[in-house]
Amino acid sequence: MGTDAPDLTGAATWLDPAWRGPALEWAHERLAAVGRRPAGPPEQVHVRAWSTAIRIPTDDGSAVWLKSVGAGSAQEPPLAAALGGWVPGRVLVPLGADAGRRLLLLPDGGTTLRASGRGSAVEAWEALLADHARLQVEVAAHAAGMVGLGVPDVRPERLPGLVADLLADDDALLTGSSDGLDPAVRERLRGSADEHAELCRALAAGPVPASLQHDDLHDGNVFVAGDGHRFFDWGDASVSHPFLSLLVPLRVAAAVLDLPAGSPVLLRLREAYLRPWQAFGEAAVLRDLADLALRIAPLARALSWHRILLGVHADERAEWQVSVPGWLAEADGPGPPADVGTT
Incomplete structure (x- = not known):
């Protein structure tokens, strides 16, 4: 670093x-x-x-x-x-x-979904995801303005170059450490660069515009309000393909709801998130884009951790730095989208 x-x-x-x-x-x-x-x-x-x-x-x-x-x-x-x-x-x-x-x-925002105890219900996660999608739809027109405010630009067109730079950073990958990215995984990720770039091109060419990407959306980062939800904690946020935001909530929901690998409940949650986007494309098109986004979302998560840790003193950075190679390793291999969220 x-x-x-x-x-x-x-x-x-x-x-x-x-x-x-x-x-x-x-x-x-x-x-x-x-x-x-x-x-x-x-x-x-x-x-x-x-x-x-x-x-x-x-x-x-x-x-x-x-x-x-x-x-x-x-x-x-x-x-x-x-x-x-x-x-x-x-x-x-x-x-x-x-x-x-x-x-x-x-x-004071009141009670988070996690603290309310309602997060054990599938319907609560459906409502959270739908409301967050509505937020993203409403702010998509401000994507360029957000970048102008200093929000990191991780739009699909830029993501392959950012990942290539990260894969070249020995310090970030903890190269030589037992906690570092396995050299074989590093080489496979480099070898998958063209595939990841093609996924990014497909996302960029799709009908869904870039928007706010929370990148740490879960039941502890949303307040439950009488008329919906109030989202907060934008420290990991970027401007990117909005569907990348699905990775963390599907994973956390799977853990909270104790869902097995490939549970149809995960697809139900994905559908709740996609419905507010139907003005931009047919349901099948949106599902395909979500599957593409979930395949590259771990790369964006690694970039978020890298960016955050660059601002931390080296003696405290070490405790968390394993998150960078850890998320990169998550992107090694296609992985069935329905399994996102399993632990």
Whole structure:
């Protein structure tokens, strides 16, 4: 991954009073701008090498959340603010965002699907996927604008080149380590470059436009609201083929619902996701595109991890770096799409 850049984060960053003090001052200023005040000590409930979240109780009896992200997720504050303007009913709308300092102030979103206990029902996953597809349909017209905000451009046309660069990065692949990408897998992936490029060309040529690709969509990243869902946590997001977003929720749903390999429930969930896209193509065409997207989605997931870890101090990066070769290995071989989500 090369030498450490000066703008790196880690748990020590988020716990340092020299960072916390100014960040909390900014949050208090944003609260004052909307007529609210802190009403108790802040609680830092989430600390990761690449992000942190601090709960701040307020004088109206609720709370707000101060979130900061590392350089690898720098797109999140401006993207969250833009989504709040474009699709306020589908996302957690920030109370403030500072792109330069990578800070977000968010209202309390309520209960996530995971915390609600409803995630054990297939119908809950169907509703989540359908609502997320509707969000993607609605923001597709803003794809170029999102790239302009700094959202990583991982559209199918660019993905093969990005993967080739990653496969050439010995540090990212942990080459020589027992946790690294198996050299035989690396060579097979290089040998599959033309095949992957053809899959990407087919996706790019299809009727579904590029849009927001969450890349970490699961039951813990969506709030359950009375009139639908509110999506959040855009630190892994990119602009790409939207159907790549299916990989993680199908995998997590399979684990939560204890689905066997090839379960027809996974196809049922895929259909729920695809229905909002029917204005763009016939059902059979959409299914074919989803199958193509699921074959290359692990490559995009590896790229997300690589990007995020580039913004993390080397001593903390090591704990997570296995995710990069791990996701690349997932793309070694076609794999039946219906088996996505099995553990």
